[in-house]
Amino acid sequence: MTEVNLSNVIKDYGKTRAVHGIDLGIEDGEFVVLVGPSGCGKSTTLRMIAGLEDISGGEIAIGGRVVNDLPPRERNISMVFQNYALYPHMTVRENLGFSLKIAKADQTAITKAVDEAAGILGLRDLMDRKPAELSGGQRQRVAMGRAIVRSPDVFLFDEPLSNLDAKLRTQMRVEIKKLHQKVGNTIVYVTHDQVEAMTLADRIVLMRDGHIVQVGTPLELFNTPVNTFAATFIGSPPMNLIDGVVSGSNTINLAGGLSVPVPSRVRGLVRDGQKVCFGFRADNLMPVGHSVEEEGEKHELELTISLTEPLGTETLLFTDVAGNEVQAKMLNPRPVRPGETMKFQLMLDKCHVFDAASSEAIRG
Amino acid sequence: MTRRRLPEWFVLLLPAIVVIAAVVLIPLVFSLYSSFTPYKLTRPATLWKWVGTYNYEKILSDGKFWAAFGRTVLFLTIVLNLELLLGLGIALMMNKVTWGQRSLRTILMFPMMFSPILVGFQFKFIFNDNIGLVNNVLQSMGYNAALPWLVDGKLAMFSIIFAEVWMSTPVFAILILAGLFAMPRDPLEAAKVDGCTPIQTFRHITLPFLMPFIYIAMTIRSLDVARAYDIVQIMTGGGPARRTELLWTLMSRTGYVDSRMGLANAMGYVSIILSILFTIYFFRKLSAARAQIGMAG
Missing domain, CATH: 2.40.50.140 (Nucleic acid-binding proteins)
Structure with missing residues (x-):
């Protein structure tokens, strides 16, 4: 059981407050999308959950355990980055198996987990290539594979599709949704694209200027926006x-x-x-x-x-x-x-x- | 009557050919030729006497030459490795500095701005056994003997290495720092999430990325150090009793003190092999490292 709970989470950069006391409960196995215009604090929030940013106040708990001061490696999360963040000097196989190798898993377990992830994402033919020899979509799949291999408690996605062209984006969106159905882990997903939010989310968290504007299912946000910002941000064309x-x-x-x-x-x-x-x-x-x-x-x-x-x-x-x-x-x-x-x-x-x-x- | 004209391509290339001939080709051919003669600077006529491979045979069976050769290799190895370690350390620390980094970078490069001759003089003073700074400090701390820094063979070698490292570590530091600046941040964060400790991140992610930069610095510095002359000449003159004799001090002694230029040139050609081998080695390593991080092509 892995819920993620944020209570009154604050992030300050010097004197500017980027995130103003966010409260959010994410249930086990839920697919939650943080959406909002750029600069709304959604990526910062995700990075705080990941442990890549310190939090300035409040509390973050993953699976009931407060993780405020734990480094990322002790949070049992995995993250897919906007720019894929693959290790350029490793082959696809090595990229996929890296986290297990670091965790000193035995070789047969690594091979098995890597092969399984490669199967799920259709990477088996690419195993010996380096990231530089892959297309954008393939790199994105490797990045996702690297996240799956560790079977983490929570997946974090930071605008994973924004570097792909429109067609590929639609395709990968479907793959991410399939992936969630297959593995069923809790997912926190950040995007600025309301279409991605609508199509992927169990629940959408709409943010603006470091505040949560509205939380609800895609249809709740679409049908009953709480204010004019929600009304114009969600739905295409805008209200x-x-x-x-x-x-x-x-x-x-x-x-x-x-x-x-x-x-x-x-x-x-x-x-x-x-x-x-x-x-x-x-x-x-x-x-x-x-x-x-x-x-x-x-x-x-x-x-x-x-x-x-x-x-x-x-x-x-x-x-x-x-x-x-x-x-x-x-x-x-x-x-x-x-x-x-x-x-x-x-x-x-x-x-x-x-x-x-x-x-x-x-x-x- | 038609005048024969030179082909156009030749005319166009002529200026370049003339310059290259004057600057590179003629000295090269001349020195190569003279290495097959008993050419003595004091007796120019000896230039026209051909002795075949006599000079080379003499060098290859000369213990002093091989001692200098071996000492140069040793010097090179110690200096390069020390500079790499120190440069890497400095670059990693500099990369963490958030305030005043530009000024610090400039200050870091000061040692490179001094003439090696001056650095030599400076360290000759610092390591002087009577009035030197080091011995003074040691004595004021209660150590009651004057260490013969520049007289004892091992200590003299240490002193020269110290001066060389002091002067040229910034080359490594700056090149590695450039590598750190060029490094993408994402893989570092991915490694953190993937469970790496800071040391593991350095070992598996940062270092492979820096290797091409390290090999470039190695190549440049290996050529530099292999022709180390000025600092050694000033500090010890290759002495005492040839205990710090490196290839170039030996060559200059043979060529200019003993005036046996033919022999010195032959030494030069043998020792060039050393530089060529180092360069080939580091370039191989460089392209392998580049291929590894996907920079090749």
């Missing part, structure tokens, strides 16, 4: 946000002269004159006749198309609402010309209302 003012108890007047009814979910939670941010995803704004017929509150809007992005099964329609770019999605698309005015259906019960002052979601 449309339009400023507005509540008028009476049932209407929100949006910038640009549009107005929408207050979704019934938040009715009674907003007051007359409150400044808000009205948010909805492109999937919830669809041209009439091109949407999946759904039950629920709807509101019709008429908007003028400024740009289209055909993607095959769907087309993204860009419209302009008082200087805000608003994206809508058209399923079963027909050709649309810029300048065309279309009627749209807004799925009101999927819309979000955020308080403009605090950016926090208003939720019933």
